Amino acid sequence: MIYLDNAATSWPKPDSVPAAMERFLREHGANPGRSGHALSIQAGRVVYDARERVARLLGHGDPLSVVFTKNATEALNLALQGLLQPGDQVITSTMEHNSVLRPLRFLEGRGVEVSRLPCGADGSLDPADVARSISTRTRLVVLSHASNVVGTLCPIAEIGRLTADREILFCVDAAQSAGAVPIDMASLGVDLLAFTGHKSLYGPQGTGGLCIGERAKGRLRPLLHGGTGSASDADVQPEFLPDCFEAGTLNAVGLAGLAAGLEFVEGRGLGAIRAHAATLTARLLDGLRGIPRVRVLGTGEAARQTAVVSFNLDGWSCSEVAQALEERAGVCCRAGLHCAPLAHRQLGTFPEGAVRFSLGLFNTETEIATALGALRELAVRPKGDLS
Ligand SMILES: Cc1ncc(COP(=O)(O)O)c(C=O)c1O
Numbered sequence: 001m002i003y004l005d006n007a008a009t010s011w012p013k014p015d016s017v018p019a020a021m022e023r024f025l026r027e028h029g030a031n032p033g034r035s036g037h038a039l040s041i042q043a044g045r046v047v048y049d050a051r052e053r054v055a056r057l058l059g060h061g062d063p064l065s066v067v068f069t070k071n072a073t074e075a076l077n078l079a080l081q082g083l084l085q086p087g088d089q090v091i092t093s094t095m096e097h098n099s100v101l102r103p104l105r106f107l108e109g110r111g112v113e114v115s116r117l118p119c120g121a122d123g124s125l126d127p128a129d130v131a132r133s134i135s136t137r138t139r140l141v142v143l144s145h146a147s148n149v150v151g152t153l154c155p156i157a158e159i160g161r162l163t164a165d166r167e168i169l170f171c172v173d174a175a176q177s178a179g180a181v182p183i184d185m186a187s188l189g190v191d192l193l194a195f196t197g198h199k200s201l202y203g204p205q206g207t208g209g210l211c212i213g214e215r216a217k218g219r220l221r222p223l224l225h226g227g228t229g230s231a232s233d234a235d236v237q238p239e240f241l242p243d244c245f246e247a248g249t250l251n252a253v254g255l256a257g258l259a260a261g262l263e264f265v266e267g268r269g270l271g272a273i274r275a276h277a278a279t280l281t282a283r284l285l286d287g288l289r290g291i292p293r294v295r296v297l298g299t300g301e302a303a304r305q306t307a308v309v310s311f312n313l314d315g316w317s318c319s320e321v322a323q324a325l326e327e328r329a330g331v332c333c334r335a336g337l338h339c340a341p342l343a344h345r346q347l348g349t350f351p352e353g354a355v356r357f358s359l360g361l362f363n364t365e366t367e368i369a370t371a372l373g374a375l376r377e378l379a380v381r382p383k384g385d386l387s
Pocket residue numbers: 007008071072073074097099144146147148173175176196197208
């Protein structure tokens with residue numbers, strides 16, 4: 001089996017991840033931050049270790065303003081619903097995932113003005129378009145750092161410079177980039193950064209969070225109200241971080257796994273991770289270009305994207321290609337719209353979608369060669385011949 005669906009969730013996980021989760025459950029699986037006994041304190045240390053590792057990896061100075069959520073979607077909802085008010089303008093792009101598009105559509109129905117900037121045919125956004133869209137009512141710019149359809153990287157440093165000296169916050173959806181691309185939140189001018197634990201951070205599903213920068217502190221309303229184990233005498237949500245946004249028992253066992261995933265990423269080093277991804281992506285792009293009737297979407301340049309490559313094979317639907325690749329070569333990939341309908345409209349592949357290969361640290365050049373070989377075999381058949 002060749003797993004090329006790492007943009008949906010990374011697999012396999014490093015052995016240390018399930019080991020840390022098992023250790024947590026067996027040795028100190030108490031409720032963190034609730035009780036004063038040794039097990040609860042140990043569980044709290046595990047969670048704090050995860051906070052520190054997230055903060056360090058993402059260039060975010062303050063571990064206590066890393067708020068854990070169950071995924072990037074919840075973190076983005078916290079940022080968007082927590083901040084935007086009727087009458088505000090928010091600037092976004094057509095390359096966004098539904099976890100940005102849908103909350104913004106919901107907020108639009110409540111009087112928020114949403115400016116959706118078109119991107120180029122390769123999925124790239126021009127910062128000049130962002131600058132031109134800024135008005136006196138702009139409260140937020142929200143963009144994905146890397147497209148989950150074509151991997152195209154967004155020029156977040158340039159956009160961060162546009163928002164940094166104005167009363168505009170900048171929120172980055174780093175679901176596809178945290179752990180894959182170096183990120184230094186402070187120097188990039190990012191105020192809110194949503195991440196997910198189960199993709200390039202190699203943690204388990206059910207983990208993610210929002211890093212809240214200095215300029216955004218005190219400006220978000222919580223999505224959830226409830227017990228935090230702190231300030232229990234008050235019947236209102238505490239205002240301090242991270243408790244303000246972490247009502248209810250955390251997924252501590254998941255966070256134990258996330259900490260192990262982060263340790264693994266730190267151990268490999270982002271330079272080596274990015275180099276491995278770039279080598280495999282370049283190999284994949286080269287191979288795809290040599291196959292007749294294949295149309296590759298996106299930048300076509302490994303240096304300008306993450307290890308996410310989408311394509312179509314003329315004469316075949318994307319789901320037929322994905323099914324044939326799995327049946328013939330055990331390739332697991334994802335076909336369709338990838339929760340990003342506007343991106344596919346922009347790329348000219350709506351409503352059918354495309355086949356997406358997304359690579360991870362455990363993929364090898366041999367696997368890429370096998371997947372390409374299987375695709376080549378399909379491509380030489382007469383159009384639509386599924387036999
Ligand atoms: C760009 C992007 N944003 C947000 C998400 C949502 O992540 P999660 O499923 O962890 O909420 C994804 C997931 O695929 C994504 O690719």
